[in-house]
Amino acid sequence: MDMTDTGDFRGRIRQSFTRQGAMEMLGAELAQVEQAMVEIEMPFDPKLTQQHGFLHAGVISAALETTCTYAAYTTIAPEESVLTIEFKVNLMSPGRGERFLFRGEITKPGSTIIVADGRGYAIGDGPAKLIASMTSTMMIIRGRQDVVG
Amino acid sequence: MDMTDTGDFRGRIRQSFTRQGAMEMLGAELAQVEQAMVEIEMPFDPKLTQQHGFLHAGVISAALETTCTYAAYTTIAPEESVLTIEFKVNLMSPGRGERFLFRGEITKPGSTIIVADGRGYAIGDGPAKLIASMTSTMMIIRGRQDVVG
Amino acid sequence: MDMTDTGDFRGRIRQSFTRQGAMEMLGAELAQVEQAMVEIEMPFDPKLTQQHGFLHAGVISAALETTCTYAAYTTIAPEESVLTIEFKVNLMSPGRGERFLFRGEITKPGSTIIVADGRGYAIGDGPAKLIASMTSTMMIIRGRQDVVG
Amino acid sequence: MDMTDTGDFRGRIRQSFTRQGAMEMLGAELAQVEQAMVEIEMPFDPKLTQQHGFLHAGVISAALETTCTYAAYTTIAPEESVLTIEFKVNLMSPGRGERFLFRGEITKPGSTIIVADGRGYAIGDGPAKLIASMTSTMMIIRGRQDVVG
Numbered sequence: 001m002d003m004t005d006t007g008d009f010r011g012r013i014r015q016s017f018t019r020q021g022a023m024e025m026l027g028a029e030l031a032q033v034e035q036a037m038v039e040i041e042m043p044f045d046p047k048l049t050q051q052h053g054f055l056h057a058g059v060i061s062a063a064l065e066t067t068c069t070y071a072a073y074t075t076i077a078p079e080e081s082v083l084t085i086e087f088k089v090n091l092m093s094p095g096r097g098e099r100f101l102f103r104g105e106i107t108k109p110g111s112t113i114i115v116a117d118g119r120g121y122a123i124g125d126g127p128a129k130l131i132a133s134m135t136s137t138m139m140i141i142r143g144r145q146d147v148v149g
Numbered sequence: 150m151d152m153t154d155t156g157d158f159r160g161r162i163r164q165s166f167t168r169q170g171a172m173e174m175l176g177a178e179l180a181q182v183e184q185a186m187v188e189i190e191m192p193f194d195p196k197l198t199q200q201h202g203f204l205h206a207g208v209i210s211a212a213l214e215t216t217c218t219y220a221a222y223t224t225i226a227p228e229e230s231v232l233t234i235e236f237k238v239n240l241m242s243p244g245r246g247e248r249f250l251f252r253g254e255i256t257k258p259g260s261t262i263i264v265a266d267g268r269g270y271a272i273g274d275g276p277a278k279l280i281a282s283m284t285s286t287m288m289i290i291r292g293r294q295d296v297v298g
Numbered sequence: 299m300d301m302t303d304t305g306d307f308r309g310r311i312r313q314s315f316t317r318q319g320a321m322e323m324l325g326a327e328l329a330q331v332e333q334a335m336v337e338i339e340m341p342f343d344p345k346l347t348q349q350h351g352f353l354h355a356g357v358i359s360a361a362l363e364t365t366c367t368y369a370a371y372t373t374i375a376p377e378e379s380v381l382t383i384e385f386k387v388n389l390m391s392p393g394r395g396e397r398f399l400f401r402g403e404i405t406k407p408g409s410t411i412i413v414a415d416g417r418g419y420a421i422g423d424g425p426a427k428l429i430a431s432m433t434s435t436m437m438i439i440r441g442r443q444d445v446v447g
Numbered sequence: 448m449d450m451t452d453t454g455d456f457r458g459r460i461r462q463s464f465t466r467q468g469a470m471e472m473l474g475a476e477l478a479q480v481e482q483a484m485v486e487i488e489m490p491f492d493p494k495l496t497q498q499h500g501f502l503h504a505g506v507i508s509a510a511l512e513t514t515c516t517y518a519a520y521t522t523i524a525p526e527e528s529v530l531t532i533e534f535k536v537n538l539m540s541p542g543r544g545e546r547f548l549f550r551g552e553i554t555k556p557g558s559t560i561i562v563a564d565g566r567g568y569a570i571g572d573g574p575a576k577l578i579a580s581m582t583s584t585m586m587i588i589r590g591r592q593d594v595v596g
Binding site for chain 3: 471498594
Binding site for chain 2: 532533535559560584586
């Protein structure tokens with residue numbers, strides 16, 4: 001992939017992540033940050049559930065969307081940011097497990113629009129289970145005072 | 150729309166809603182439950198934000214998805230439930246406001262697959278502002294012990 | 299909705315529509331062009347089918363996407379154009395009928411990103427039947443020589 | 448992946464493909480059929496274009512959706528069929544090229560719902576260029592006389 005000089009993206013991403021009230025609320029942690037790929041982990045917690053006791057689809061979306069956003073951050077310049085225009089989530093298996101791993105990867109970098117794909121896994125006894133996928137479309141933002149970092 | 154006898158859906162939905170850990174965590178409340186339409190309200194809270202201080206896209210998704218799910222509940226029999234297969238969210242304006250209103254409505258009822266559309270609005274001074282839309286596809290579940298109510 | 303001066307959008311849209319090889323191939327016709335809303339009609343034809351003899355999902359997508367695009371054209375300046383970034387289609391009933399009506403409407407106008415929603419109906423004996431819906435996200439294009447009109 | 452005995456899926460898929468009026472109209476050909484993966488190729492043709500002369504998004508959708516459908520066919524029993532419930536398409540680069548390759552792969556097999564992902568590429572001078580991606584959700588159909596093969 002053709003990328004701009006993205007400087008120390010790990011530092012920027014970790015700093016931005018700590019500003020997310022929602023990630024703290026979910027108990028989510030940045031697990032891995034690589035060029036064009038970011039992972040988040042989250043333990044199961046009853047406060048994150050829908051009515052059947054599974055991880056809420058909105059929680060899954062929050063985690064996946066955050067991995068896609070920060071995967072995009074690894075491809076943009078330090079003074080740029082991104083806003084998510086839209087995403088689609090497929091829920092493939094109920095969100096049951098001890099903890100969850102979410103990975104977002106850049107499918108199409110760009111100078112205006114970035115597309116990323118994410119996958120979520122339930123981790124417990126036995127092999128990791130694919131529980132959800134996301135495709136997310138983001139727009140690069142430059143020079144907006146309310147969208148920085 | 151051709152609907153089955155759905156019994157006292159308001160009671161069932163309110164009971165199911167209180168079982169959602171995630172809705173309590175978000176401070177969300179069921180505001181309105183009508184045949185094929187459900188509304189949820191939520192005050193702004195810094196713990197619900199992404200890195201720029203706007204309402205997190207995952208929080209918006211959680212609220213919209215819940216309105217779509219319960220709009221579906223108004224069209225199914227008491228012994229049935231639904232699972233969300235997938236949804237798409239468009240984020241149209243930053244989630245800024247004092248509180249937020251989310252409305253889900255059934256677009257296509259069915260005996261196997263139900264499609265709903267949702268819209269989210271920021272409420273503050275001035276007119277309500279459309280911040281997001283959702284299309285959600287759900288599957289009716291019968292006879293599964295882990296998916297009840 | 300806050301719209302720019304869009305000049306004679308009907309003339310521009312009819313002219314652009316005739317340049318679409320795909321619309322001619324499908325036998326599709328522009329049926330209505332109003333501010334922020336465009337309709338296309340198409341007769342059933344066996345050459346437009348998938349393996350069960352229903353209207354092909356791709357044909358439905360082509361028609362819906364075109365209504366959304368031209369609905370966007372009614373909100374942009376004459377020297378601008380749009381490219382579709384992404385869309386989602388829900389197929390709600392098999393595409394059976396004598397002819398089909400597709401309607402695209404602007405949900406969120408904008409100076410960079412436009413969101414439209416479309417619905418497709420099968421027309422035959424009896425009431426029109428909702429067969430599909432679309433949400434489409436478009437980007438306004440300015441000053442690109444290969445994207446004009 | 449855990450698959451049922453799918454018999455001679457290549458024969459069934461080739462037969463089903465020839466029943467698609469739309470694939471013939473587009474000049475599309477089945478290029479490869481493997482367990483959980485199907486490819487279609489299509490030469491560029493001016494009759495397949497949108498108003499800027501690029502491959503029409505609906506044509507891209509038709510081809511991608513067909514690869515996803517037949518990838519699903521490789522995982523179902525001979526007496527079963529599938530209907531597409533919904534899909535999302537991201538258009539990443541203009542559809543320009545001498546010919547196009549579309550690949551659909553099963554992401555999540557299932558006994559009720561199947562999820563597939565597809566990618567489309569423009570082929571010309573130089574490396575293949577990613578022009579589009581799809582995520583498609585399908586439902587397995589059993590015992591419906593109008594949905595066979």
